[in-house]
Amino acid sequence: MTKKVLLKYSAEKAKKPILALIIKETGTLMNILHAKFDAEGGEILLAIDAPDAEAKRAIELFEQNGIETKELKRAIQLDEEKCFDCGACLSLCPTGALRLTDDYSIELDEDKCIYCEICVPSCPVRALEISKF
């Protein structure tokens, strides 16, 4: 199963190519879902598509390199029956996981979701739901 891991970089760590180094070292497939990053540090959301043990090893390596990691054990759902595409959630989403399509529909790209849950109560018809597992 794909693990979603949020990496938090401090300003100091942001200068080093830690991600590249770890990918090189482990050979694990890691997909960058979302990154928000500058000289002050930032966040990278990774999807690690590997057997459990291998994924665990990669996460340990990040920690050893001084990167804070957080495994996201959640799922978010947009109930399309309830959603009437008002977009109240759009501007609250920090990663662009919620976005407006060309025909003004709301679309949820769960890959980008960091489960901050700011959008959930903002939905006037409770069409956004977080489940934890």
Add this chain to the structure above:
Amino acid sequence: MTKKVLLKYSAEKAKKPILALIIKETGTLMNILHAKFDAEGGEILLAIDAPDAEAKRAIELFEQNGIETKELKRAIQLDEEKCFDCGACLSLCPTGALRLTDDYSIELDEDKCIYCEICVPSCPVRALEISKF
């Protein structure tokens, strides 16, 4: 000043011509404003237009003849500014003192009023007022 006196006759007293006798005896001017009367007894509303002492004497004579008397020390007013001629009072008035004219206006004939006050609270705009003196 004219005194208004309400005479209450029992069935027994109703049979005797007491009013006629007293008028004859005293010579006092007494005007019958309103009467409701049958074999069971009833009421007569009198206006006695005589000096105080003379009127008092006449009232005493009624009492001596077993007629209950009640001097009406009141005045009723219909505030024509407030009244909008709905007629809620009309059917409550036991003596016809409140009546509808041909043009559907409410008219108050105070001479006929026995100050029962049933009409007062029935007026939706409080246009009927009783004052006591």
Add this chain to the structure above:
Amino acid sequence: MNKSVAAINDRIKRGDAVVVTAEEMVEIVRERGEVEAAKEVDVVATGTFGAMCSSGAWLNFGHADPPIKMQRLWLNDVEAYSGVAAVDAYIGATQLSETRGFEYGGGHVIEDLVRGQEIEVKAIAYGTDCYPRKELETTVTKDDLNQAVLCNPRNAYQRYVAATNSRDETIYTYMGTLLPNYGNVTYSGSGALSPLHNDPNYETIGVGTRIFLGGAQGYIFWEGTQHAPTKAMGTIMTIGDLKEMDARYIRGATIEGYGTSLYVGLGIPIPIINERVAKTTGISDEEIRTNLTDYGVPRRERPILREVTYAELKSGRVEVGGKEIPVSPLSSLKQAREIAGTLKKWIEDKKFFLTQTVEGLSTDQVFQPMRQITAAPVAKDLMTREVVTAKPSDSITSAAKIFSKQNFDHLPIVDEKGKLVGIVTSWDIAVAVGTGKRRLSEILTSKVIVASENEPIDAIARKLETHGISGVPVVSTGGELRGILTSEDISKLIGRRRR
């Protein structure tokens, strides 16, 4: 022959239109027939001035600083409803003052607004980031309001029932004070002048009809609540600018023992577009019938005593059971006539033009009772059936023994056929012993307040309250004692309901 509203408006513009009141039209149709009347007359002006409880006004106060989203608000201590946007509120005619009770209500607030008087506003709120304010007090007149619009969900009942009272006590109803034993009759509506009765088929009246409303020009914008055209009980929703109205035609009212209301002056111009409409505007008081109804029975379906015509009602006397009973109109016939006259003059003076409606009103809507999920309990559902009784011939001493063993304070006295003939209380017994009386027949109270087996508990509860008593014997229609119902039995029920 057919005339269009546009053609009639052209005639009004030219000063050629023939406008008559509905009363005048009765004579014209009677004398010349509807065919001639339709040719001659262009507009018939109607009018009514009666208590219309389903009236109220939308008010907009403008924003306060800091802003408030009014959660609850009071106008001269009468609660208005603000369950809409921040500073919009609806004040209804029957809402009572929290300090002055029946003497002042929403209807009076509306009249005071029309009169230009200052109204005290108090509001509370829960407070939000955009509307932080939680309390507000100010005073306003209609001039301070952005909108002050009379907006009535039910006006101008085509006709209404006439009311009387079979009970042996005076009752206070929305049909006015009703004297005991059919002592009087009340009715409402202006008969031949009634706006909706002049076009009962809704050929000319509909959504968008311009009308006389409270002295201003207003509009019909929907069928009214309880609209029942097939029963000649049509109603309309109306709207008009309160700021333009005249307090002569908008009057707050107190209906004794019932509550407050609003007298609304309303007139509809009927364009005589064809002979059918000419005929319906020719309707006379003799032709408008209604049911004389017994308000002494506190049920949804009240017994009908007879049919009466508005002609009889307007005569001031109605026969009930061989007696001539005095009548109260409740609506002001004088003002109804004045309104029709004013509307006629407005049209003649080219100040008022007719509208072509944008949609008709329903002609087949019916008025249904409320859906109830539980039957209302009646006396026999709650009464105690096993009642110890005594006979009139029983001795005081034997009755005294009963009281010593029982836990209630009223001993019903029944005759040999089981018919209730009176009641004796422990206090009566005590007095009897003191004064040397021997038999119950000497001391029983024969005037007993009773309930019938099928009388609803709510009505009995009101009876107990009104008379300040703690229980009543329950009797059959034949007068036989069937049980006893006490306020305690009723409290138990209400306790169950509240759970």
Add this chain to the structure above:
Amino acid sequence: MNKSVAAINDRIKRGDAVVVTAEEMVEIVRERGEVEAAKEVDVVATGTFGAMCSSGAWLNFGHADPPIKMQRLWLNDVEAYSGVAAVDAYIGATQLSETRGFEYGGGHVIEDLVRGQEIEVKAIAYGTDCYPRKELETTVTKDDLNQAVLCNPRNAYQRYVAATNSRDETIYTYMGTLLPNYGNVTYSGSGALSPLHNDPNYETIGVGTRIFLGGAQGYIFWEGTQHAPTKAMGTIMTIGDLKEMDARYIRGATIEGYGTSLYVGLGIPIPIINERVAKTTGISDEEIRTNLTDYGVPRRERPILREVTYAELKSGRVEVGGKEIPVSPLSSLKQAREIAGTLKKWIEDKKFFLTQTVEGLSTDQVFQPMRQITAAPVAKDLMTREVVTAKPSDSITSAAKIFSKQNFDHLPIVDEKGKLVGIVTSWDIAVAVGTGKRRLSEILTSKVIVASENEPIDAIARKLETHGISGVPVVSTGGELRGILTSEDISKLIGRRRR
């Protein structure tokens, strides 16, 4: 060239009418000009789907047996208003449930009614001779109601301001959740599709205009509250039969931290009666401007940051202070487009005909603030001006002495110019003594929640509540300490108000 509504209706009847949506019309006018567009197009269909707080419904329940005159009533625990006749009531969109708070309100009751769901009805009454019943509980669906009519005092704002937030905390407003430090922008209205913006001169829109309302055919029956056509902020009152509506276009909503509302789908058909109207229906998002407003300032007059166009807003990003800020529409643009499309289809399918209005709407009405008789108190009116302060360089010990003599728990720390640099509490002192700190500079909290001298008390009260604090230093615009305001000072004021 001029066309009459009647002629357009004839074309609709014949199947010849050219109907386009307001978005399509933008292109037509842009490409061919209004003269050609007026010849070609008969009707422009508009649409909007947004939260419209000033919405609600009139309901008639029919009479209960025994009858009740509802004095207060609740629908699914949301209070409705029955200050009118016995069984009429108005339920408003923003009225909150008494058991579920912000999660359920009048808007949800209305949606549930439209969906045909059962609604719990509870009512109480004071009881009268004609309406003896004092309590009622039942359940109803819309089918059980005699009338269920959406009747909205304010719908379809022509346009509305856009909102952002200067504060350093998230705020919850009727414009949605606003992130700190201009973190996002929200707006409402459908821009080029906006019904009233397509006929801003009210040449075709007025009393009696038939519209798409909640999926049914409804009507405009008056100007809406806060109607301000000269500011391009016109509004309308609307009515339509709830029983015929579709829950797709009538949705109860919770606005986080603000309350409940109702999303209403509304579309107005604009008959292209002349070239002026063709031109106004050609308006594009680029031409519709509105003010980006700072909702961080909790006052009636909120600062305006800049003007933005609906084109910018719809692009999803707006520039504020050199930064691109994400935007939320709040109204559903997708549903607005769908509504315009449905209305277009209804007309093409001869299911919907236009109306000739019976009266215009005001074109010069203005929206005034509330009349207030007392100025709202601000910080400087209530604050304590004599405040004992300390300097950052003062010793812990000297500060401890101040606490021993004073009756408050916060010691403001000011620099030599009187500027507030931090605050120290008695708890800080205790900890400092325990950990061997010496100077106040080592322990002071520099992030202090403050109030400004002219900040309204209501806003400060909310601040104290939100942050769970008992008082704030009051500072000048330059940051100098001017006083202290505690919740106690505020309670005293509120106590005075309540007397």
